[in-house]
Amino acid sequence: MKRYISFLFLLFTITLTAQLQSPSEFLGYEIGTQFSRHADVVRYFEHVAANSDMVTYASYGKTYERRPLTYAIVSSPQNMANLENIRKDNLKNAGLESGSASPNIAIVWLSYNVHGNEASSTEASMNTIYKLITENKAWLQNTVVIIDPCINPDGRDRYANWYNSVKSTPYNALQEATEHNEPWPGGRANHYLFDLNRDWAWLTQIESQQRLKVYNQWMPHVHVDFHEQGINSPYYFAPAAEPFHEIISPWQRDFQTQIGKNHAKYFDKEGWLFFTRESFDLLYPSYGDTYPTFMGSIGMTYEQAGHGAAGLGVNTDEGYELTLVDRVAHHTTTGLSTIEISSMNAAKLNTEFKKFFDNSSLKYKSYVLKGNADKINALTKLLDQHEIKYGYASGGKVSGFNFGANKDGSMDSNGALVVSTNQPKGKMVKVLFEPDAKLSDPLTYDITAWSVPHAYGLETVASTTLVTASGSKPQAFALNIMVANSPGYIAKWNSLNDAGFLAELLQNNIKVRFSEKDLSFSGTAYPKGSLVITRSDNKNNASFDETVIKIANAHQRKLFASPTSFSDNGTDFGSGNIKLVNKQRVAILKGDGVSSLSYGAIWHFFEQQLKYPLTSIDTDDFGYINIRNFDVLILPEGWYQSLLNETNLNKIKDWVRDGGKVIAMGRAVNSFEGKEGFDLKKNEGDKKEEDKDTVKGNLIPYDQRERESVKDFITGSIYKVTLDPSHPMAFGYGDTYFSLKQGNNSFAFLENGYNVGYIKDEPISVSGFSGSDAKAGLKNSVVFGEARIGRGSFIYLVDDVLFRSFWENGKLFLVNSVFFVNNNKYILD
Numbered sequence: 003m004k005r006y007i008s009f010l011f012l013l014f015t016i017t018l019t020a021q022l023q024s025p026s027e028f029l030g031y032e033i034g035t036q037f038s039r040h041a042d043v044v045r046y047f048e049h050v051a052a053n054s055d056m057v058t059y060a061s062y063g064k065t066y067e068r069r070p071l072t073y074a075i076v077s078s079p080q081n082m083a084n085l086e087n088i089r090k091d092n093l094k095n096a097g098l099e100s101g102s103a104s105p106n107i108a109i110v111w112l113s114y115n116v117h118g119n120e121a122s123s124t125e126a127s128m129n130t131i132y133k134l135i136t137e138n139k140a141w142l143q144n145t146v147v148i149i150d151p152c153i154n155p156d157g158r159d160r161y162a163n164w165y166n167s168v169k170s171t172p173y174n175a176l177q178e179a180t181e182h183n184e185p186w187p188g189g190r191a192n193h194y195l196f197d198l199n200r201d202w203a204w205l206t207q208i209e210s211q212q213r214l215k216v217y218n219q220w221m222p223h224v225h226v227d228f229h230e231q232g233i234n235s236p237y238y239f240a241p242a243a244e245p246f247h248e249i250i251s252p253w254q255r256d257f258q259t260q261i262g263k264n265h266a267k268y269f270d271k272e273g274w275l276f277f278t279r280e281s282f283d284l285l286y287p288s289y290g291d292t293y294p295t296f297m298g299s300i301g302m303t304y305e306q307a308g309h310g311a312a313g314l315g316v317n318t319d320e321g322y323e324l325t326l327v328d329r330v331a332h333h334t335t336t337g338l339s340t341i342e343i344s345s346m347n348a349a350k351l352n353t354e355f356k357k358f359f360d361n362s363s364l365k366y367k368s369y370v371l372k373g374n375a376d377k378i379n380a381l382t383k384l385l386d387q388h389e390i391k392y393g394y395a396s397g398g399k400v401s402g403f404n405f406g407a408n409k410d411g412s413m414d415s416n417g418a419l420v421v422s423t424n425q426p427k428g429k430m431v432k433v434l435f436e437p438d439a440k441l442s443d444p445l446t447y448d449i450t451a452w453s454v455p456h457a458y459g460l461e462t463v464a465s466t467t468l469v470t471a472s473g474s475k476p477q478a479f480a481l482n483i484m485v486a487n488s489p490g491y492i493a494k495w496n497s498l499n500d501a502g503f504l505a506e507l508l509q510n511n512i513k514v515r516f517s518e519k520d521l522s523f524s525g526t527a528y529p530k531g532s533l534v535i536t537r538s539d540n541k542n543n544a545s546f547d548e549t550v551i552k553i554a555n556a557h558q559r560k561l562f563a564s565p566t567s568f569s570d571n572g573t574d575f576g577s578g579n580i581k582l583v584n585k586q587r588v589a590i591l592k593g594d595g596v597s598s599l600s601y602g603a604i605w606h607f608f609e610q611q612l613k614y615p616l617t618s619i620d621t622d623d624f625g626y627i628n629i630r631n632f633d634v635l636i637l638p639e640g641w642y643q644s645l646l647n648e649t650n651l652n653k654i655k656d657w658v659r660d661g662g663k664v665i666a667m668g669r670a671v672n673s674f675e676g677k678e679g680f681d682l683k684k685n686e687g688d689k690k691e692e693d694k695d696t697v698k699g700n701l702i703p704y705d706q707r708e709r710e711s712v713k714d715f716i717t718g719s720i721y722k723v724t725l726d727p728s729h730p731m732a733f734g735y736g737d738t739y740f741s742l743k744q745g746n747n748s749f750a751f752l753e754n755g756y757n758v759g760y761i762k763d764e765p766i767s768v769s770g771f772s773g774s775d776a777k778a779g780l781k782n783s784v785v786f787g788e789a790r791i792g793r794g795s796f797i798y799l800v801d802d803v804l805f806r807s808f809w810e811n812g813k814l815f816l817v818n819s820v821f822f823v824n825n826n827k828y829i830l831d
């Protein structure tokens with residue numbers, strides 16, 4: 003019996019100590035010897051939370067492919083019992099919640115695997131949480147750690163599943179092996195192929211939207227975004243490189259250095275190489291390092307050698323073998339070291355965090371914005387997600403910097419949206435809204451301009467004095483009601499909401515027209531582009547009125563039920579200038595040669611914003627498919643030289659002659675340059691004028707060549723573009739548009755086609771960096787154009803209007819191109 007009891011006792015103690023397992027014990031393989039599936043990672047975190055009083059684990063949402071998005075909160079048992087107060091005290095300290103508090107608990111947020119194929123970090127997240135609660139509990143006395151083991155589960159599983167399915171056993175370290183060469187589109191991006199590390203500010207993807215809700219609840223003091231770089235660069239950690247955005251505080255700079263030095267201690271001990279300060283700057287606000295930085299945190303990117311080319315082990319160019327085991331060890335070390343140094347500086351982190359939220363020294367106190375109500379609403383929706391406060395002006399003149407004029411000016415503020423910097427998140431307001439971000443160095447990793455007033459196409463004045471926002475919110479939409487026997491309905495065409503309305507009408511087989519002339523019926527004027535939905539066109543539809551009104555109300559579109567089809571100005575309902583909109587069958591190319599980001603942005607736009615069907619065709623299949631099943635073919639940004647061989651080019655040309663429409667975006671336009679029949683020539687302008695009389699040979703020193711090359715750069719800057727508002731591609735716009743230009747690509751005015759958007763002989767850049775040669779090269783260039791061949795058209799969108807999906811005001815050009823431009827083909831059904 004005694005023996006039996008001691009056996010039971012033994013069993014009991016084994017079960018107790020065996021409750022919490024290491025990731026390797028739990029998953030059954032040494033971490034780093036396999037890529038773990040996302041579901042297994044979730045199971046491990048659930049196991050940890052179930053077996054530790056220091057951890058809670060919850061889901062904050064789901065991805066597009068329905069994988070769970072999750073986060074663990076880790077701290078001492080005492081802190082865990084007091085978590086809600088700790089969280090609130092932090093918000094009080096920043097002024098984000100009413101009341102006062104002087105907390106001294108550090109809050110550290112570790113984000114893993116935002117790029118799906120940079121896959122070592124999710125493995126490291128499991129080791130990190132385990133080591134944190136077993137070996138490093140002491141740090142948790144004054145620190146709360148939030149761990150998001152995988153920001154991008156769809157991308158990670160795309161990579162991990164692919165790798166697991168093709169790898170050799172044992173793994174093959176030769177770079178040439180299949181397992182080191184991912185197929186298109188790779189695992190980096192999310193389901194819609196968006197780079198989630200460019201989406202923090204714009205929140206176009208559900209992963210970003212759902213994560214930010216939790217982020218706002220916590221507002222961490224330190225945020226790390228774990229990445230991987232090329233296989234030959236060892237490890238990068240803070241401090242970051244110039245340019246730093248000017249709002250970054252001396253403390254934020256200084257603590258980055260302290261963190262870097264703490265990591266260096268461990269790396270030196272192990273003999274691991276690293277570099278700092280030479281790349282990865284802190285300017286563009288939509289990254290996992292800059293966004294938290296501009297929200298008061300110490301935001302950092304850590305980059306391990308690896309990514310999709312590394313697999314479980316790969317030979318580097320320098321002859322070393324880089325293994326997943328090593329990659330995991332490095333990321334685990336920096337994660338833990340970050341927590342350690344934060345814990346050591348917990349009190350200071352809190353006092354400096356508070357200081358960051360004092361915005362009294364910012365130059366512009368208020369941004370006052372006016373324009374189309376839908377565009378204002380789209381912007382307020384974005385501000386709501388960032389929990390940035392705003393109000394409405396009660397009237398009167400406001401003076402300051404006028405964005406449209408690009409100089410000082412004034413505006414009547416009646417009903418305008420007011421976003422002020424005298425709020426805790428004022429620095430982020432400055433970053434997102436300011437006319438031109440100060441640039442300490444043009445050699446940056448990304449675009450240098452993103453000004454929200456231009457991105458949303460709003461008339462804006464930035465005022466150096468605070469503008470009171472005591473006005474009331476614009477009136478809510480009043481539902482349309484049925485009007486018996488009206489010959490038709492008219493609706494305005496200004497925004498993406500109008501586009502969504504049209505898309506749903508077409509999908510419900512409602513016949514819709516649009517007007518190429520300004521309209522006036524019974525004293526009510528409607529500009530070009532307005533939709534006309536006639537009873538005559540829909541006479542066989544018994545539920546015509548109900549359907550149109552139901553869809554209009556769902557989209558909050560105001561309908562004018564015209565009492566007559568006889569116009570005031572000569573353009574009646576039956577006029578040839580009021581054209582039927584064809585229910586376009588739209589195809590898009592994807593696959594090798596196509597920019598996955600550009601394809602993804604268009605795919606996402608059609609499915610999630612416009613809600614209109616799109617057929618994706620793989621470039622490998624293009625030679626076989628019957629293009630005549632489609633009316634529109636979209637070529638995303640890409641490199642089509644090999645696809646557009648003579649046979650395929652003739653196939654496209656023949657189809658266009660018969661009425662097809664090609665829309666080429668960004669660099670896809672290059673594919674048609676200089677070829678016969680496309681009316682498209684490179685614009686040489688007066689680029690490099692100095693070359694004419696300089697002696698041949700280059701005496702620019704070796705170490706200055708990179709600097710010199712910036713003359714040719716346009717690193718994402720905003721240009722004023724003149725529009726032809728009478729062309730259907732520009733319906734809904736005025737006569738100017740501010741375009742985000744991402745490079746020095748420049749084409750001469752079309753000789754025979756329509757130059758719908760163009761830059762004349764004085765290129766005006768209102769924001770961002772442009773090198774002198776690149777800017778000069780834009781003189782007299784087409785930005786948006788249409789060239790006709792036979793009955794069809796080639797549409798050139800030289801500036802990609804869907805880039806990262808954040809340039810809201812450009813999207814209608816694409817919709818207009820699909821449904822309105824050269825609308826002479828109508829299929830009877």
Ligand SMILES: [Zn+2]
Nearest residue numbers: 117120229230
């Ligand atoms: Zn990355």
